[in-house]
Amino acid sequence: MRNLKSAAIALAALALSVAPFAAAKAQDFPSRNVTMIVPFAAGGPTDTVARLIAESMSRSLGQQVVVENVGGAGGTRGAGQVAKAAPDGYTILLHHIGQATSATLYRKLPYNVLTDFEEVGLVTDVPMTMIGKSTLEPKDAAALIAYVKEKKDGVIYGNAGVGSASHLCGMLFMSAIGTPMTTVPYQGTGPAMNDLVGGQIDLMCDQTTNTTGQIKAGKVKAYGVTTPNRLKSLPDIPTFKEGALPGFEIAVWHGLYAPKGTPKVTIDKLNAALLTALQDPKVIARFADLGTEPVALERATPEVHEKFLAAEVAKWKPVIEQAGVFAD
Template identity: 65%
Template sequence: MKITLMRAAACLALFGSAFAQAQTYPTKTITMIVPFAAGGPTDTVARLVAQSMGNKLKQQIIIENVGGAGGTIGAARVAKAAPDGYTLFMHHIGHATAPSLYRKLPYNAQTDFEPIGLVTDVPMTIVARKDFPARDFKEFLAYIKANKDKVTYANAGVGSASHLCGMLFMTAIGTDLTTVPYKGTGPAMNDLLGGQVDFMCDQTTNTTSQIKSGKIKAYGVTTKTRLPNMPDLPTLNEAGLPGFEVAVWHGLYAPKGTPKQVVDTLSSALQTALKDPNVKQRFADLGTEPVAESRARPEALRAHVKAEIERWSPIISKAGVYAD
């Protein structure tokens, strides 16, 4: 009886400590892990959101870039992190495609994380080096088909948004092209700017400024409608690729076991950040916008991840693309 009472007291003390921590959270700097190189589209989204969330929480949120293996290295680190609310994770659609792309993952994408909320849906653009010979998408398509053995397609590595878009694009046009994988979108874009590779499909958060400055050529956007900030850029559907549509969603997570009150505090801060006029304006400048408040919630992201895993699994299986 005495031992049982001692154990009960210990459990109550532990619960009381966790509850007290949740009540006072946060009391120190928070780290948000981005599983890609600095300068890429997910990194850009994360830094904008982190700054505004930090203002709401009255604590700094710093970004740590942990790139490699299509985002799975960063994800694995977060899955093993202490569930105390001081390690967060910003990832995109790749979080839902990794279970199908990788034969063995050191974590479970659905059960090893606490969803905080969706952040944004980002359109993608087909872009090429600035001296690419095609003037419009019709010429672009004809050129890459005629020169399929010479044209190079850059992506940010297996599982990245640019990899997924490229895979769908090549399937849609019935042409296999030489792909050049990089460790992140930033390095891939640098080589596109330098003319070392021919083209890529990348998020507007990474391409808009380069398109507007004339440093790269844009041939189409992957959404159903044209972008307000680039109204002259046709959709791929308009340009001659009927039904082609892909957008890259971003979500925010914490390690499994993070107290509900902490998760709720973070979700509330995320919702506030997505209403921040500066965040909304910067997103608009980059060709995207924050999700509705109802989607910036744990239950919405949980359901979305499940649905996206189910959507992409047969597509990836049919394509026969896997990573070790």
């Protein structure tokens, strides 16, 4: 008993001695490079957002924020890596709406979306566009809907993989028109877009950060945007409300995360750098080129992000369950 008591006292003393050291380390953050994990392949829309934010945050933090692409499993591989990383702020995650949908979509998710991360702040809401190969017959959204209903699984819809934004958009579109298409999942947005431009697939719905350039270059045919109002960057493309499909609206938000247990002082420093990035004229201008803009600063706080994520998990749960689309 005496030995157990002595051991307990020793452990308590050790904890007390380590606490000031940990606090000091957090105060010194960052003293080396920070790794920003993007859970998708390089060159995709989320990667584009991450690199713009990382460049600005590097200047604010005084250390390089290095983007590392850890793709696979619909974004869950990269997210899982961050969930298991040391909670010191040196490994962070830039993820999109898939952070919320994965909670229902994956039966064996190796982490808890709501309890294994510290939210740093929301970054941007990216509209989406439904695009087709340049030779696709329908001329507008109403004609496209009629065409899909007629051809059904004769229409080939490509996406960036299970759990990707393009997968979610396609799932909602098929649900909204009550008609299935043949779905081809790719290993990332880049390969899917290449096949769409090349005419191997018929349709794709993806973020404006990835589609705006292709639309303006005339390499694909745009059928509609998934926002209530037309976009400043693509003013000639109608909304789906105009195109006979009211209520078909989806925006792909992006958020920044750190592992659970990351000290508040570290989260605050990361958030301050994020807020600076969202006001950076270069970031704002580049986002505008891509058809999006930073979120309002009041939405970019850890507290708002935490509540928003929980609401998004609850919002998408019945949609995914009704569709019956799950992944292991």
